[in-house]
Amino acid sequence: MSRKRGGSNGLDAWPGYVDALSTLLMVTIFVLLVFVLAEAFLSSALTGSDNTISLLRNQLAQLSQSLAMETTKDTSLTQELAALNSQMAAAQAANAGLTQQLSSANATITGLQTQAQGLQSQLSDAQASAAAASGRMAALQAQMASDAADETNAGLQIQLSAQRKLNKQQSDQMALLNQQIAAMRLQLATLNAALDAAQAADKKDNVQIADLGKQLNEALARKVEELQQYQSAFFHAMRDALANEPNIKIVGDRFVFESDVLFPVDQATLTPAGTAEIGQVAVAVKNIAAKIPTNVNWILSVDGYADAQPITGGPFTSNFDLSAARALTVLHLLVQDGVPESRIAATALGANNPIAAGNTPSAYAQNRRIEFRLTTP
Numbered sequence: 001m002s003r004k005r006g007g008s009n010g011l012d013a014w015p016g017y018v019d020a021l022s023t024l025l026m027v028t029i030f031v032l033l034v035f036v037l038a039e040a041f042l043s044s045a046l047t048g049s050d051n052t053i054s055l056l057r058n059q060l061a062q063l064s065q066s067l068a069m070e071t072t073k074d075t076s077l078t079q080e081l082a083a084l085n086s087q088m089a090a091a092q093a094a095n096a097g098l099t100q101q102l103s104s105a106n107a108t109i110t111g112l113q114t115q116a117q118g119l120q121s122q123l124s125d126a127q128a129s130a131a132a133a134s135g136r137m138a139a140l141q142a143q144m145a146s147d148a149a150d151e152t153n154a155g156l157q158i159q160l161s162a163q164r165k166l167n168k169q170q171s172d173q174m175a176l177l178n179q180q181i182a183a184m185r186l187q188l189a190t191l192n193a194a195l196d197a198a199q200a201a202d203k204k205d206n207v208q209i210a211d212l213g214k215q216l217n218e219a220l221a222r223k224v225e226e227l228q229q230y231q232s233a234f235f236h237a238m239r240d241a242l243a244n245e246p247n248i249k250i251v252g253d254r255f256v257f258e259s260d261v262l263f264p265v266d267q268a269t270l271t272p273a274g275t276a277e278i279g280q281v282a283v284a285v286k287n288i289a290a291k292i293p294t295n296v297n298w299i300l301s302v303d304g305y306a307d308a309q310p311i312t313g314g315p316f317t318s319n320f321d322l323s324a325a326r327a328l329t330v331l332h333l334l335v336q337d338g339v340p341e342s343r344i345a346a347t348a349l350g351a352n353n354p355i356a357a358g359n360t361p362s363a364y365a366q367n368r369r370i371e372f373r374l375t376t377p
Contacts, residue, residue: 098202105195109188116184123177134167255281256355259306259326259368266314268325270333278330281372282337288374289343300344302327302334303371307364308351324348330370 262274270278285300292298304327306319316322327346335341356366 095202095206098198102195102198102202105191105198109191109195112184112188112191116181116188119177119181119184123174123181127174254303255372257370257372258365259370260365262330262370263326266311266316266322268316268322268329270329275333278333279337282334282339285334285339286337289340297376298343298374299376300334300339301347301371301373301375302331302344303347303349303373304328304330305349305353305367305369305371306351307367308354308359309364318350320348320350323350326370 257274257277262270262277264271304323304325306323308319311317311319311322316325324346327348331344331346334344351367354363354367355369356363
């Protein structure tokens, strides 16, 4: 009896082991299933990330290609502008030469016309003298005919011979004057033809200069428009970088920092908070500078202003000196933070151009300021 009970107890323990193994198997299968699903989800996520990276690379390649095309286009515009300037200079030089030639031709024509008038006057005088001599010859011949038997006939013959000789000389002089007048008229005609040709060439050069000026203006307008695009990009970059700064105002295309935010009163040393804000400006300037082609001429202007209150003590003798020192302090910090020296300039304006009217402390605080502008040199 006791053996049967013992054997019965061993058989009763077997289903417990089966349940434990079944549970372990189910847990293992569940863990494997979770692992497989996690791997599938991870593979899908990695595939999506790869696709996103590929898309971003394609976009980056397209942007690089667009930037290269814009750079090439800008280089072409610069070369075109230089060629237009050269052509315009040559046309202006040619026009100046033609103008000088026109002046010389006009002076020559005026001189020839004066000579022609003198020769015409001499010809008229010679013709009058010839007519008078002919009259005297006719009178002498009539007198000789009526006094043929007179002894004075020999004297009249001598006078008649002398008068004929004088008439011959006057006729020769008239012929010479006529030849000179004909030659001068031919020279005048030649000069008039040359003058007409020079005037036509001058008119053509003026039209060409006007056309070159129009093309030059168009090229300059494209340059200005291109700079305005970068000014807009600079404006947005600065606005985004300084969006959370309550002490910065935007006035037109300028960013205005009140000096009290950057400097202690009547001092030109930046505060720690001011140094941090100028650092943000430097980051924004460097970001936009990296996108502007090197052949686009631009500059960041740092303008220092002061209020109208007179300075009574300290290291500065005037508000102009104080505004200059503050502008230079900001400039040096920007250069130290990586802004190129060739792309930055400081300007001191003292108490000129206030942005707030009145003599209140609030107005004075607004007029003590630093302004940033992206402009041309």
